[in-house]
Amino acid sequence: MPKDIDAKESGIGAATKRREDIRFLSGTGNYTDDINVNGQAYVHFLRSDVAHGRISSLETTAAAAMPGVLRIFTGADFEGVGGLPCGWQVTDRFGEVMQEPAHPVLAQGKVRHVGDPIAAVVAETPEQARDAAEAIELEIEELPAVIDMKAALQDGAPKVHDDLTSNLCYDWGFVEENKDAVNKAFDAAAHVTTLELVNNRLIANPMEPRVAVGDFNRATGDSTLYTTSQNPHVIRLLMGAFVLGIPEHKLRVVAPDVGGGFGSKIFHYAEEAFCTFAAKALNRAVKWTSSRSEAFMSDAHGRDHVTKIELALDADNNFTALRTDTLANMGAYLSTFAPSVPTWLHGTLMAGNYKTPLIYVNVKAVFTNTVPVDAYRGAGRPEATYQLERVIDKAARELGVDPIALRRQNFITEFPYATPVAVEYDTGDYVATMDKLEEIADLAGFAARRAESEKAGKLRGLGVNCYIEACGIAPSNLVGQLGARAGLYESATVRVNATGGIVVMTGSHSHGQGHETSFPQVISSMIGIPEDMVEIEHGDTNNAPMGMGTYGSRSLAVGGSAMVRATEKIIAKAKKIAAHLMEAADADIELKDGKFSVAGTDKSVAWGDVTLAAYVPHNYPLEEIEPGLEETAFYDPANFTYPSGAYACEVEVDPDTGKVTIERFAAADDFGNIVNPMIVDGQVHGGIGQGIGQALLEGCVYDENGQLLSASFMDYAMPRADDVPFYQVDHSCQTPCTHNPLGVKGCGEAGAIGSPPAVVNAVVDALQSAGKPVTHIDMPLSPARVWAAMQG
């Protein structure tokens, strides 16, 4: 563990144990599936078992007469109802907006992927609903499916959406004006390295599958949705305004404890809209609990890019230009934020940690007959990092130079730095993180470890890479220009109670990150009261102010900043009250260790005296300030934050079987200031675990007919504890963010972004060390793939 652990006992910088773990680890959490509304009914969705087809007949009469059935809904019931909206509109390189197909709640005439919901049976019990769903007489005229993106773009390919001109969602160029200059730089290059690669499709598989409970109060006309969401306010807005036409004040969305999301619970899903709609139609609460099998074919998938990347270097090995061509799979419909992932969350990061002056990124987003693809831990940034760090590694090997030296030579060293891909890094120190990495990874000892491995008949490889990411999304005016149909500020209400305890209602949403522990640490440091006097509430749109939720490593940087701003307002007001109580001037009041004192005197009042006065305002400046102590702040960041780091992975490859084992993994990250080093360690550990999962194990595979072959844990390989080593993790390199009050950058996605290229670089190194002419293997690097690559 890094040295900073236990450095402080409480407040910012302390490794406070996660208070929420008491309920999570003792089975006393309150997840959506734990919520049961009196008289609730259950829905079972009849889903398409073919990838593409026309519904030629859908007969529900017999099924509707089965025991316990309340009603069977089909697409016809949703004809007047809005479809699922897309929250980001991308404009293509010709100035045209993307093609945006309708996304019905239940299929309207056509099914477009295995798992597409066709009908919904609501019954008294889940079993009765399922029995009746089996009795629905459904005929589908199967149509040829498009699965492969290249095939989908060919002339005459079957169209996923008949009313669109083709399967191309958009053809995006960035920065379009640089295109010619980039091409010229390639013409002039001393060396060009080219790499074609696949960023494999993943399924998030959070431990808790999705659940939705819709409820309707006939007396008030209010609807409530309990759902497994990372952003309940966003769901309220999207579902209320675009799908069901319910104004926000008549719609409450509650996301209680959420058991992991990794992005997949950001989006607004058909099942949420259905349960809310059906509850009103039936005047009964309606519950849906996803089975694991359903999750595989209805949760948004992640990644799925096919990329060609080219790196141009001059005769001194300076990077002179970078050019990429990517096909990005959208799946059958546009999930909530899907169009932003391969564009603004990917193209803007292509500079990485390097001062490459000219960059051009082309992305063609493609519709296929597969489950929609959207943000997954890192969202666009892992795809950017992977291709960039792989092509740099390949270039180093082609040129016969040390991959670390080549990186160092091209590092950005002066900040702020405006990249050629439209973002400005505020701070960073890539030399420092690389130095730190070399130390903690003991790179000096690698040669000896390789010799040991060789003695045991194993090939040992070392892979090193850097990453940069943009977190803390985002300045609202900027993302508005880029096509976001939402603001991306965050909110907090800080409610101080009469006896001094505090409840913070944050628009951020923890689905495992530990907000209930780390947010109080901040307030504890600001006011000087114990952490356990502060409670965090989130997830209920009836309590928290309008917030945008948790993703993109934004909670502390944006949500935490909103909380700081609200707490500053609290402190300012509390000082006024304290000044009144001590008959002093506001400006002379100091707050330290939970005590207000008058500068230069021994006069003081305690935090509790002031909070009590605010609510029992007998001796109180009522003519100047209102009673009470509660403040709300909305924080809209001035820029993204730019965490960065350097990662090293050592693998052993069994030359007989191709099996890769991770022997060592080190991560040197710069997250700016750290609030809770233990939670940061945990976030990095989890992220690296997911990155190793992507690199070695996980792969979502469809056959050519659009049947999902990796449709259960029997065939979709999740990383297990024994697939990962003990990590060396360090975050002592800290260049604080310059534009948020905490100086924090975000750490939630770094591990998943930085680790896949390290693993693949290491395997290529291992194979080349044995003289195998292998320059690339596509993820996941399963034993079979590695072995096949070794056979040449």
Next chain:
Amino acid sequence: MYEFEFARPTSVAEAVQALGAEEAQALGGGQTLIPTLKQRLAMPSVLVSLTGIAEMTGITTTGDGAVEIGGATCHADVAKGAAAAYPALAALAGQIGDPAVRNRGTIGGSLANNDPAACYPAAALASGATIVTNVREIAADDYFQGMFTTALDEGEIITSVRFPVPQAANYQKFLQPASRFAMVGVFVAKFAEGVRVAVTGASEEGVFRWSEAEAALASSFSPDAIDGLTVAPDGMIGDIHGTRAYRAHLVGVMTKRAVAAAA
């Protein structure tokens, strides 16, 4: 699941009677059958649980030195209870699934199911085991008849399995990355009369004996004896986890390793 009745007999005779009902099905540890029921891929009228039958559990050593394991004995009990008498078999049981699977799943259920990637079939075939049922005894060589297919008749119960104990034996399992069943598993057993090599996970026909390797190992029980021997990729399983050629290759590698570990 669809609805079913549940019977929990305490003797083989009662179980046989209960299984006489139409669409009745035996339930061992349920580690295969319960997921199948949950997916509504089976619709038995009555499930007859075998794990409450005392005469079907436990491990004994017979007069001729064979190890006899009750058909309803769970993998964890075999891993512990056979460790002294037949260590290679115990080690195999200890590598099946996870602790929950090992404490529920039974040897009888595994052999009755005959999943092409299951471990026990390799041990039974390589050991020349005898599958004892409520009506007869079946030699392992006659018992396995292809993927998910066995010599068992409808309603027939595996009451025990009798394993002759080899002079040396070892099981090498190469994990399928997702399920962690055997992508290729090889059980090598050396007896005074010869060597038996059984391969699971690899073939579309289920567990099989690799006779070329057996012959080579009979003359020299050393890893080198396998050098130059190959199994044909035709008929091997090819799927998203590995091609036919890869599985054929692994058969050789795992056999060598098993011999090295046993010798």
